Amino acid sequence: xxxxxxxFALAFAAGSAFAAGAALHLDRWPDRSKDVAALQNGAxxxxxxxxxxxSANLMRWNRLNDIELDxxxxxxxxxxxxxxxxDTMTIxxxxxxxxxxxxxxxxxxxVIARARTSFDYTGADYLYTLLRGYYRDPASxxxxxxxxxxxxxxxxxxxxxxxxxxxxxxxxxxxxKGLVRTTTTVDADGRTTETSAPVAETAETGTTxxxxxxxxxxxxxxxxxxxxxxxxxxxxxxxxxxxxARIGVWVLLFLAxxxxxxxxxxxxxxxxxx
Amino acid sequence: xxxxxxEYKGLLGWIDARMPxxxxxxxxxxxxYYAPKNFNFWYFFGSFALVVLVIQIVTGIFLxxxxxxxxxxxxxxxxxxxxxxxxxxxxxxxxSTGASFFFIVVYLHMFRGLLYGSYRKPRELVWIFxxxxxxxxxxxxxxxxxxxxxxxxxxxxxxxxxxxxxxxLIGPDLAVWIRGDYVVSDAxxxxxxxxxxxxxxxxxxxxxxxxxxxxxxxxxxNPDGIEIKDRKGPDGKPLxxxxxxxxxxxxxxxxxxxFLIAFFAIVFFAPEMGGxxxxxxxxxxxxxxxxxPHIAPVWYFTPFYSILRATTSDFMWALVAGIVGYAxxxxxxxxxxxxxxxxxxxxxxxxxxxxPKSPLALDPKFWGVVLMGVSVLIFFALPWIDQxxxxxxxxxxxxxxxxxxxxxxxxxxLGYLGTQxxxxxxxxxxxxxxxxxxxxxxxxxxWSRVGEFKPVPERVTFAAH
Numbered sequence: 001x002x003x004x005x006x007x008f009a010l011a012f013a014a015g016s017a018f019a020a021g022a023a024l025h026l027d028r029w030p031d032r033s034k035d036v037a038a039l040q041n042g043a044x045x046x047x048x049x050x051x052x053x054x055s056a057n058l059m060r061w062n063r064l065n066d067i068e069l070d071x072x073x074x075x076x077x078x079x080x081x082x083x084x085x086x087d088t089m090t091i092x093x094x095x096x097x098x099x100x101x102x103x104x105x106x107x108x109x110x111v112i113a114r115a116r117t118s119f120d121y122t123g124a125d126y127l128y129t130l131l132r133g134y135y136r137d138p139a140s141x142x143x144x145x146x147x148x149x150x151x152x153x154x155x156x157x158x159x160x161x162x163x164x165x166x167x168x169x170x171x172x173x174x175x176x177k178g179l180v181r182t183t184t185t186v187d188a189d190g191r192t193t194e195t196s197a198p199v200a201e202t203a204e205t206g207t208t209x210x211x212x213x214x215x216x217x218x219x220x221x222x223x224x225x226x227x228x229x230x231x232x233x234x235x236x237x238x239x240x241x242x243x244x245a246r247i248g249v250w251v252l253l254f255l256a257x258x259x260x261x262x263x264x265x266x267x268x269x270x271x272x273x274x
Numbered sequence: 275x276x277x278x279x280x281e282y283k284g285l286l287g288w289i290d291a292r293m294p295x296x297x298x299x300x301x302x303x304x305x306x307y308y309a310p311k312n313f314n315f316w317y318f319f320g321s322f323a324l325v326v327l328v329i330q331i332v333t334g335i336f337l338x339x340x341x342x343x344x345x346x347x348x349x350x351x352x353x354x355x356x357x358x359x360x361x362x363x364x365x366x367x368x369x370s371t372g373a374s375f376f377f378i379v380v381y382l383h384m385f386r387g388l389l390y391g392s393y394r395k396p397r398e399l400v401w402i403f404x405x406x407x408x409x410x411x412x413x414x415x416x417x418x419x420x421x422x423x424x425x426x427x428x429x430x431x432x433x434x435x436x437x438x439x440x441x442x443l444i445g446p447d448l449a450v451w452i453r454g455d456y457v458v459s460d461a462x463x464x465x466x467x468x469x470x471x472x473x474x475x476x477x478x479x480x481x482x483x484x485x486x487x488x489x490x491x492x493x494x495x496n497p498d499g500i501e502i503k504d505r506k507g508p509d510g511k512p513l514x515x516x517x518x519x520x521x522x523x524x525x526x527x528x529x530x531x532x533f534l535i536a537f538f539a540i541v542f543f544a545p546e547m548g549g550x551x552x553x554x555x556x557x558x559x560x561x562x563x564x565x566x567p568h569i570a571p572v573w574y575f576t577p578f579y580s581i582l583r584a585t586t587s588d589f590m591w592a593l594v595a596g597i598v599g600y601a602x603x604x605x606x607x608x609x610x611x612x613x614x615x616x617x618x619x620x621x622x623x624x625x626x627x628x629x630p631k632s633p634l635a636l637d638p639k640f641w642g643v644v645l646m647g648v649s650v651l652i653f654f655a656l657p658w659i660d661q662x663x664x665x666x667x668x669x670x671x672x673x674x675x676x677x678x679x680x681x682x683x684x685x686x687x688l689g690y691l692g693t694q695x696x697x698x699x700x701x702x703x704x705x706x707x708x709x710x711x712x713x714x715x716x717x718x719x720x721w722s723r724v725g726e727f728k729p730v731p732e733r734v735t736f737a738a739h
Contacts (some may be wrong), residue, residue: 057350058357115554115557117554154334244367244542248541251542255535260537262524263531
């Protein structure tokens with residue numbers, strides 16, 4: 001199963017299947033970076049589900065004032081430890097222990113949305129797809145695997161919110177007798193059924209993954225929650241982003257006016273140059 | 275000691291009586307420095323470069339107030355500047371954008387030199403100081419890039435310092451000496467910080483002053499490539515010259531305002547510039563145990579990096595063939611017997627050291643480093659390898675301009691390839707590009723003389739506004 005996923009070139013997600021190719025195909029994150037309610041919901045999910053294992057050492061709690069949460073709300077609803085609102089979002093877990101437990105220290109999430117961006121996709125799309133890409137895998141130590149990040153150390157922390165899903169992995173590859181298509185279905189409890197059939201030599205090789213939510217309404221709500229959580233991660237990666245764009249408009253307006261003045265000044269002087 | 279007899283009144287008069295240098299230098303370099311009146315678009319980039327230098331120094335001073343050159347805190351302190359220092363994000367983005375803009379502006383400034391023969395006699399020293407500034411700028415950018423202590427900072431420095439280990443005999447020890455450790459580490463960060471904030475800026479400032487002083491001694495070139503000092507009026511001032519201040523100060527302020535629109539559009543709306551100005555991987559803290567799958571230097575180094583990577587063992591055959599061919603050309607062109615024999619001897623040594631089958635062959639990696647070095651240093655030779663009878667492209671054969679354009683395209687293509695992961699076809703293109711890059715310079719003594727040159731006018735071409 002691990003190797004199966006490791007050789008991924010996939011298309012997945014209920015309703016929207018993507019063409020298989022060499023590159024990683026990601027779902028598009030619905031941009032909610034200006035939606036304060038979404039950002040607040042994302043912050044709540046982050047504090048409740050992520051901050052147990054992941055720190056955000058570079059992010060101060062009271063920076064959440066920027067998404068219209070006051071110090072009282074931050075203290076009462078989001079901080080679970082003895083921290084003050086002026087502290088950064090540190091965690092109590094020892095990184096060395098974490099490495100033993102998960103195989104890898106869970107990364108700090110302060111700038112994760114930026115760090116996971118590449119020339120091919122945004123960090124937001126990556127995280128949005130990653131958090132919705134879990135499936136049951138009895139062969140994995142945590143019982144979970146992920147189509148975006150094969151053999152991920154992190155279990156599906158939000159599984160209750162997503163509800164049960166069935167995954168179908170179709171793999172077309174060369175075997176001893178020629179090209180074979182293996183269809184593996186893993187149900188919500190991790191029970192695996194596998195069927196293989198030879199296919200024509202002309203068939204495309206590769207792996208596709210698709211999900212079938214068994215509780216569609218829950219799954220829809222989960223998609224929305226993940227979009228909010230990612231909005232929060234995007235906010236946290238650069239809290240000043242909204243300010244930056246707002247100030248930038250005024251700076252450029254000033255410079256445009258200045259350019260007109262400089263242009264006229266130049267013309268007045270150069271009138272004399274024959 | 276008597277006071278200097280001053281023409282000024284008030285405070286200025288008081289100062290001038292005691293320190294006449296102030297006003298005499300102001301006149302020499304500003305109000306009575308006569309610059310040709312026909313400067314065009316390409317002549318903005320010198321003053322832009324000066325402005326970017328000031329931006330880098332001023333923002334740099336503020337960054338150093340909050341940055342911590344310590345491997346444990348460096349990454350965190352940069353994010354601290356971005357989040358907790360009031361206006362820190364603005365200062366940091368100006369500095370990171372300024373780094374890339376410095377190179378954009380300097381590349382265009384150098385292109386202007388090639389376009390109008392600005393490096394030709396009597397401006398060789400101006401050009402040499404300029405080339406030294408370019409070298410300092412590369413050093414400044416390289417040392418500065420380690421400071422954010424992200425993955426690209428770390429592994430970029432690792433790759434570049436490792437290049438020195440390709441030097442025969444002393445290489446590995448040299449690399450350790452540069453790093454101060456066996457890998458890039460806290461010791462490396464501290465010394466790079468020192469180079470970035472004090473050593474190189476000092477040299478850079480001195481060179482900038484020398485560049486401008488040397489320019490003001492000989493006077494500026496212009497798009498027509500003629501000497502305005504050859505035609506002076508009865509008052510002894512060049513007929514085609516106008517005082518730098520106020521004419522070019524207002525002119526440059528106008529140009530600068532447009533430049534700043536582009537600069538601040540990036541600072542405020544796209545500071546990462548799609549991952550080219552701030553690389554995404556650099557938001558991951560440096561980890562000596564995790565090598566990123568694809569390490570690429572920042573865009574402004576990639577043309578030279580491409581040349582380095584193009585030098586594979588297969589490519590050595592092409593290089594040797596090129597060198598032998600060039601030696602033959604030189605042999606028949608050189609006038610003295612001694613020079614011919616020297617050419618033969620050097621060629622023989624190069625072939626023995628380069629040919630892959632030779633028992634004395636050095637690692638192609640070493641030759642890659644050599645080629646990369648030559649590709650930068652070759653610019654110093656321009657005043658002497660350009661043998662065209664006229665300076666400006668305006669009066670040179672049209673195909674000279676096309677050749678220069680082709681060179682610019684090759685430079686850009688090499689730059690693009692340097693950002694990409696290596697692939698066989700891309701490597702082939704980079705190798706072709708490398709050969710063209712060097713052919714442009716090494717064959718210049720010949721091609722720059724060939725063709726039909728147009729007559730150069732006596733006075734500059736200028737239409738009043």
